[in-house]
Amino acid sequence: MVIDTHRRKTLAGLAGLGAWAFAPAAAFARNNGTVQLAAAWEREGSFHIGLLSTQRGAGQPLHIHASLEVPTRAHGLFVLPDGSVLATARRPGDWLVRWWPGQRAEPQWLWQDGERSFNGHVLASPDGTRLVTTETDVETGASWIGVRDARTLQKTAEWPTHGIDAHELTWDTRTTHNGAPTLIVANGGVPTAPETGRAKRDLPTMDSSIVRLDGHTGRLLGQWRLQDPRLSLRHLAWSPDARTLGIALQAEHDDSNAKDAAPVLALFDGTALRVVPTPEHIAQSIHGYGGSMAATPTGWAVSCPRANGIATYTPQGEWRGLVPLPEVCPLAVRGGALWAGGLGASLQNAQAAAPVGHPHGRSLQGVRLDNHWAVAS
Numbered sequence: 001m002v003i004d005t006h007r008r009k010t011l012a013g014l015a016g017l018g019a020w021a022f023a024p025a026a027a028f029a030r031n032n033g034t035v036q037l038a039a040a041w042e043r044e045g046s047f048h049i050g051l052l053s054t055q056r057g058a059g060q061p062l063h064i065h066a067s068l069e070v071p072t073r074a075h076g077l078f079v080l081p082d083g084s085v086l087a088t089a090r091r092p093g094d095w096l097v098r099w100w101p102g103q104r105a106e107p108q109w110l111w112q113d114g115e116r117s118f119n120g121h122v123l124a125s126p127d128g129t130r131l132v133t134t135e136t137d138v139e140t141g142a143s144w145i146g147v148r149d150a151r152t153l154q155k156t157a158e159w160p161t162h163g164i165d166a167h168e169l170t171w172d173t174r175t176t177h178n179g180a181p182t183l184i185v186a187n188g189g190v191p192t193a194p195e196t197g198r199a200k201r202d203l204p205t206m207d208s209s210i211v212r213l214d215g216h217t218g219r220l221l222g223q224w225r226l227q228d229p230r231l232s233l234r235h236l237a238w239s240p241d242a243r244t245l246g247i248a249l250q251a252e253h254d255d256s257n258a259k260d261a262a263p264v265l266a267l268f269d270g271t272a273l274r275v276v277p278t279p280e281h282i283a284q285s286i287h288g289y290g291g292s293m294a295a296t297p298t299g300w301a302v303s304c305p306r307a308n309g310i311a312t313y314t315p316q317g318e319w320r321g322l323v324p325l326p327e328v329c330p331l332a333v334r335g336g337a338l339w340a341g342g343l344g345a346s347l348q349n350a351q352a353a354a355p356v357g358h359p360h361g362r363s364l365q366g367v368r369l370d371n372h373w374a375v376a377s
Contacts, residue, residue: 033057035348036065036377037332037339038085040074040370049074049087051101051376054346054358061361062346066101075120076168077374080150081128085376088133091167092117092192096133096153110153119143121168124150125215126181134166134185143187145169145218159218163187163209168236171215174243175270180215184245184268186233187211190252203252208233210247210268224273226266230258231275233266235293237300239315240336244269246300251288264290264302267317276300276317285322286311292372294331296338298351303328303340310340312351323350332373341369 033055040049050067054060075090080098088096094112112118112135119134131148135158143166147157165188173181189208206229212222226233235248244267251262261283265276278286290311291303299320300313309322310331327343331350340350348356360367 034377035334035339036375037330037341038077038079038087038374038376039330039341040070040077040087040372041367042073042370043367047071047073049077049085049097049099051085052364052373056348056356058356060358062358062364063361064363068097068099068101068107070097071095074370076122076372078122078124079374079376080124083376085374086122086124086131088118088120088122091119091165092136092138093120094118096122098153108153110148114138116144116146119166123169123171126171126173130156132169132183134161134169136164136166141191145183145185145213147218157218159213160220161185161187161213162211162220162223163189163207165190165192165208165232167234170236170238170245172212172242172245172270175212177214177221178216182221183213183215183218184236185211185213186236186247188232188234188250189229190232203230203254206230206232206252210245210273224268226273226275228262228275231262231266235291237293237295239295239300240297244315246293246295246302247273248290248293248302249275249288250290253288259288260284260286262288264288264304264311265300265313265317267300276313277319278311279319282307282311282319282322291329292331294333294338296333296351297336298338301331301338301340301351303331305329310338310350320351323347323355325350327368329371330369330373332375334375339373341373343368 037052048067051065053065054062073090078086084100096110098108116135133146143161145159167188169185171181187209189206191202210224230253232250237246247266251259253259263275285307286304287306294301302311312320325342330341332339338350340347346358
């Protein structure tokens with residue numbers, strides 16, 4: 001997707017000139033019970049990022065704390081130590097923003113130049129000095145890691161991901177190379193073309209993989225693939241002990257029966273990558289689509305919006321059950337507990353025997369939450 005200069009200026013003006021707002025102060029007075037989640041959403045054709053706020057406890061409504069209108073649909077979010085929020089456009093995207101909710105500082109925008117597109121995810125380095133983004137060369141389709149200065153957002157280096165359709169990325173702080181944490185990247189492997197945007201093409205040539213890169217130089221240290229090439233590796237979450245990486249899968253089979261039988265979770269222990277089966281009668285309702293990925297001491301969780309529920313597994317990968325939540329998508333972990341966002345209500349302690357419900361307040365009426373949450377407080 002390439003946006004012409006006039007449209008880019010128009011969209012930047014829309015997002016940067018007064019298009020941010022705060023709820024009344026009484027609605028988000030801080031105390032020890034306040035929970036804040038960075039989120040993205042759509043309402044009546046307009047797109048936003050922001051902070052959602054609630055109090056812990058059953059029946060406490062979830063409100064919009066602060067919001068920023070953005071030009072197109074947002075995807076991944078990341079909260080920096082100073083409280084600023086990073087967000088980037090859904091693939092193929094052309095904007096990245098750093099925003100300081102509650103401060104007078106103007107949002108800091110970065111636009112692609114037409115040679116690269118953002119793939120929806122941004123991450124800060126462990127020392128906070130760099131940002132890394134998954135990107136795609138719009139001419140060749142090859143994916144790259146953009147390494148950027150955290151202060152200026154300007155690119156300082158770029159590394160190949162050795163695949164296509166790179167999506168989420170995460171640091172492995174337990175595995176170092178030359179004294180630096182290594183970077184794990186999920187190459188979704190779905191071929192697309194610049195002229196057709198997100199439209200999938202030539203699916204028999206899919207090549208999805210997990211790669212490990214040197215955190216200083218980007219050198220390839222390892223690459224792993226699943227036996228089934230039609231499973232796209234997309235979203236990532238570490239187990240609480242950081243020994244195992246959970247990966248949410250999206251099936252791209254031509255045959256509907258094969259898609260409906262497909263798993264939505266894979267586990268990576270640093271040396272081997274394996275799929276985790278889902279019971280057949282449950283898998284048929286999930287339709288091979290895993291959304292967000294999370295892990296708590298209780299086990300793994302994958303949001304499954306097509307099944308209107310959260311697929312849950314033990315830490316070892318054994319099936320636990322499907323937690324019902326209409327149109328569930330974003331997941332986040334706060335204090336070891338799973339938070340999940342749905343349509344009209346969200347859940348606290350979503351993996352518990354009796355999850356705590358949070359109805360969406362008036363400010364969230366008519367809102368469709370997007371793929372991801374990030375804990376802000």
